Every structure is written in structure tokens, then in C-alpha cells.
Amino acid sequence: MTNPRICTIEARMNSSRLPGKVLLDFKGMSMLEIMVSRIKRVSEIGQIVIATTINSIDDPIVLEAKRLGIQHYRGSENDVQSRVLNAALQFGANELVALTGDCPLIDPELIELCVSTFAANDVDYLSNAGVRSYPDGMDTQVLTTSALQRSFKMNPSDEEREHVTLHIRRNPKEFRCMYLVSPLRTRVPKLGLTLDEEADFKLIKAILSGFKGRLDFSCAEILEYIERHPDILALNSAVKRKEVT
16 A cells, blocks of 8 residues: 555553543543544645554554554564654655654644645754744654665664654754744744643643533644643643753
């Protein structure tokens, strides 16, 4: 099966800070289901593929993917680069939108912007997180499968394989990279909307509750809601974020 562009979601149960976070429940929906439902609004994506591990602990993620009617690929836990690359190759993707499963509030409009900007420019890789400007949790990467394959063959370090595109970003002379910077209305780089710890889950639940069942809200709408309810920021203000450069 050939899909010119797929979306991979890296997901595993064995998170050190919040085990099983992608399957945490909000009113009968897992965080993964919420994320998938938002990604499905992006018409430019041919197929969504959950990239999980071969470990038995991740069997529930495979079952959830099947329940949601989307594909999955199982590979190495620590060599995430090979896991994502092989997922792209298995489903015949020329390009991939690479996301992580800790971003249930990912903005479909922002994914569309990244995809369209990538298509309009002669680059191997595009990201809206290389220069931190959008809230954490909106991270979107678009790249060619051939660039990822070329990176893999260049024998990157274990750290670079763990973070999929880190080797590409560290080698701008080898790969044509482009970075999007947020417009002012969504430029809140210190805001954490990603799911790293229990405190983040509390904030995400508060935001989801505020939209009363809607799942089509944008990043700008999230920020408008927070502006009206600034007290909810205290829910995860103490969480320390990991940065990889």
C-alpha cells in the first residue's frame, strides 16, 4: 500500500514520568483517540500510523490503534529513528508528518500549515519547534522518507536515534532544514500543553472540559480560553520540561 504522505505517532506505555499516558481517559476517550481525531481533520495526510514498540507492555496501544481503525508499526523501543523510518517504508510513504503521542492537543490547522509550507519549499525537513515559539505540545515535523533514510545510514549516535530527527537538525550542511516561527497570537513558547506528567493531564482535562465536547479547536482558541481562565495555568506550572538540542 502506497501513501505519499503518512503521519506517524510515536507512542509507548513505558514513560518514565507518566506511564501509560497515551491511554489516559477523558470522558471515555483516550488521549491517543483525541489526538487521532484531531489529526484526521488534516486532509493532506493519507494515513495515520502508530509507531510503537515490540514490547508486550505496548500491546494495549496496538489494540487501541485497531479500535480506532488506524495502522500501527512495532519496532525498537530506544532506536526510535529506525522505528519511524521502517513505519514510513512499510506503508510506502514518500513524506511523513512525525508527531509524538504526548501531544493530544496538536492543532490540525498548524499541521496543515507545516505540510503546505514544506510542499512549497525545496527542503528535506521542516519543523515548527526548532526555534521554540509555539506552545510546547504543538510540535510538528515534516520530512522526506529519503532524508530520514539517508540520516539513518550515516550511523547517528544512540541519542540521535532516540530522537528521530536530531541527527538531521544537527547537520544543516547535509540536510536542507526549515523552521517555522509562530505569529504573535500563538507565540507562547513557555506554555506547556504537552502530556509529560500528571499535572499536565490536569491542565489538558481542564482545557478539554472548557470546549464542552468540541475537538476541532485550534491553538489560538486554546490560548484565548486560557486568557479567560488564567487560573488553570497553575495546574502544571511546576513541571520542568526536557529540552533536546
